[in-house]
Every structure is written in structure tokens, then in C-alpha cells.
Amino acid sequence: MTQISLALADDHPLMLAALVELFRNTDEFSVVATGTNADDIFEIGLRSGPDVFIVDLMMQGNVLETIPKLVRCGGKTKILAFSAMSKCDLAIKTLDAGASGYVLKGSSPHELIEAVKAVHRGEIFITRELACKLVEEQRIAPLRRLAGAPIKFTSREDQIISMLTRGSTNRQIASELKIGEKTVKNYMTILMQKLNARNRLEVLIAAQKLANEREQFSRH
Known part of the structure; x- marks a missing residue:
């Protein structure tokens, strides 16, 4: 092992x-x-x-x-x-x-x-205790503002979000997608604007929350 x-x-x-x-x-x-x-x-x-x-x-x-x-x-x-x-x-x-x-x-x-x-x-x-606080304190208000506004991601944005959830750095994302680090940063800026997020972590939390809400909606 x-x-x-x-x-x-x-x-x-x-x-x-x-x-x-x-x-x-x-x-x-x-x-x-x-x-x-x-x-x-x-x-x-x-x-x-x-x-x-x-x-x-x-x-x-x-x-x-x-x-x-x-x-x-x-x-x-x-x-x-x-x-x-x-x-x-x-x-x-x-x-x-x-x-x-x-x-x-x-x-x-x-x-x-x-x-x-x-x-x-x-x-x-x-840590679970802290994750709950982060979701509650950092994301509730922005997510409420986003609730009625459909957000569409390009295929490239979806790829970057997926890699972010795996813990990839900008350099690793750039290497795997064969694009420049500056391009990755530009995509991060776009994602922050779309998700009304202030940083990398909030992009992840908002995107995951929206994905869960959409999945639940599609079941009804």
C-alpha cells in the first residue's frame, strides 16, 4: 500500500x-x-x-x-x-x-x-460545522437574489467548475484544458460575476447549491 x-x-x-x-x-x-x-x-x-x-x-x-x-x-x-x-x-x-x-x-x-x-x-x-456556517452566512442572500434568474454556463465554464470542485489550482486547470493561466483567471472573473460571488470558494458553493436546486426542480 x-x-x-x-x-x-x-x-x-x-x-x-x-x-x-x-x-x-x-x-x-x-x-x-x-x-x-x-x-x-x-x-x-x-x-x-x-x-x-x-x-x-x-x-x-x-x-x-x-x-x-x-x-x-x-x-x-x-x-x-x-x-x-x-x-x-x-x-x-x-x-x-x-x-x-x-x-x-x-x-x-x-x-x-x-x-x-x-x-x-x-x-x-x-469541517462540517464550519461548512454549514459558510453556507448560511456567506451564501444565503446572494442565492436568494439568484433564485429567480436562470444562469447558463458554457461548456468551458462547466469544465472549470468541475475541476474546481476537485481542488485543482489555476495552473492545473490551465494544463489540463491546454489554455493559459490568464485565461483561467478570466473565466474565474466571469463565473464570479454570473454567480455574484466574491472569490473562488463562493463560486464553488453557489454553483453546487444551484445545481442541487435545479436537480430537485427537475424531479417535480
């Missing part, structure tokens, strides 16, 4: 030790490196190239600036934020910066393990 390689970054020694112990107690994972600040995240990401990097957000340095730098340069590495902060705005900023998941530190070990597996598969994972 191929193991998922992990790197872990947290500036609390007890938390870091607990994470190492959790993942070293299963054959599914191998811990290849640990760090305690934002600089470590970038250096370890480039040097070790883990499959998944679990990072605390409140460490020395600017983690939110480090995440997109590593995503651009770190190849296959997926970033999973592991934070005590349950603010929706912070979660949105983190995912918009390029992280593939956001898990609260109050979550169970099982949920954290499932989150690692999900982002490794290319999915976006958000």
Missing part, C-alpha cells in the same frame, strides 16, 4: 507531538518533516514535497502569504489548514489562498484523517 506522505507545522510543541503520534500510528501515512513557523512551511514544502501539508495558521510569519507561494512552487503538495479559528472570513481567505481544506482543532482524529485523505484525492474538505 502506498503511503500518503505528510508534513506538519504547528508552533505548539504538544499539538505537534500529538499530530506526529496520530499519523505515525497508522500504516496509511508517513510523516516526513515538521515545522514551527511560516518559513518552515515553504522550505519543507520545497525540500520534502509531501503529498499533504497540515499547517496551523497562527504561527510566526505570514502563513496566508506562504500558502499561495508554496502552491505555485510546491508541485503536488496539498495544503490542509488545521486551526482553532472558526471565523468564516478566515476560512474563505485560507481556501482562496490555495489551501485544499480547513479543519478545526476541535475536530475528532477521525475527521482530520478523513480530511487528509480527501485533499490527497484532490477534493476540497471543510
